[in-house]
Amino acid sequence: STPFLFVTETVASHPDCPDEGQFGVNVIAQSALSRYDHRLPYRKIADRFEQLHGLELSGASAWHATERAARAGRCEYEQIRQEIQDADVVHIDETGIKRDGEQAWIWTFQTVQHTLYAVRESRGSDVPAEVLGEDFAGTVVCDGWTAYPAFSSNLQRCWAHILREAEDAAEKQPEGEPIYQALRQVYVALQARLESDPSPRERADLQRVARKELESLIDRSVPDGP
The missing domain is CATH 3.30.420.10 (Ribonuclease H-like superfamily/Ribonuclease H)
Known part of the structure; x- marks a missing residue:
């Protein structure tokens, strides 16, 4: 008679591995990077694991891995959002x-x-x-x-947007050229002063002077037309 053969599967545990699922942190991280950094569809992520590592992974499993990465980072994400708020x-x-x-x-x-x-x-x-x-x-x-x-x-x-828009206006209308040059002078002067890392009081003074210059620019600008 043929004896029965009993097969037991043993899965090792490690403190670095997630508490749930059969894939470790490297698979989870690579799935997330492939999806959001390389913009790969989940099916192609699974194909990539099989081609490079011989790991059979379904598209659904790749999706679950990215979801687990998101859940793992949610706490830190909310902490960063609180700091920004x-x-x-x-x-x-x-x-x-x-x-x-x-x-x-x-x-x-x-x-x-x-x-x-x-x-x-x-x-x-x-x-x-x-x-x-x-x-x-x-x-x-x-x-x-x-x-x-x-x-x-x-x-x-943002100064970059203001100067770019002013330059564009100056190219289209001659009346815009002195406005663009005046804005550039204000910006360059402020940047030069900020390189010395002025105190909060000195920064407030800079803001007041710059505001007066801008208000003067508005008063002497063309009131009508393009």
Whole structure:
């Protein structure tokens, strides 16, 4: 007679491995990087694991791995968002991105110490309100997109955008040339002073002088027309 053969599968455990699932942190990390850095579909992520490592992985398993990476980082993500919500100054920008073939937007919220990304279907003021909170009291540094004044009245326009728009206007209309040159002079003067790392009081004085120069520029600019 033929004896029965009993097969037992033993899976080793390790403190670095996640508590659930059969894949370790390297597979989870590589799945997330392949999806969000290299923009690979989940099916191709699975094919890549089999081709490079001989690891049989389904597209669904690759998806689950990225979900586990997201859950693992959620706590730290919320901590970073709290730090940004409490900041005095936050730089915000948004750019288009395709998500599963549909138009979406990747928003960037940045302070001196933290950077937070948020992918949303909306490009409206509801996104900064969601991320920063509707009661955000800090200064928003941004471009001229309409979502920002709809969210906050405490805005600082980005100098790069202002100068680029002024230069474009000067190329189209001769009346814009002195305005562009005056803005450049204000910017260059401020940058020169800021290199010496002035004190908060000196910075406040710089702001007052620059504001007067801008108000004077507005008063003597062309009141009508292009």
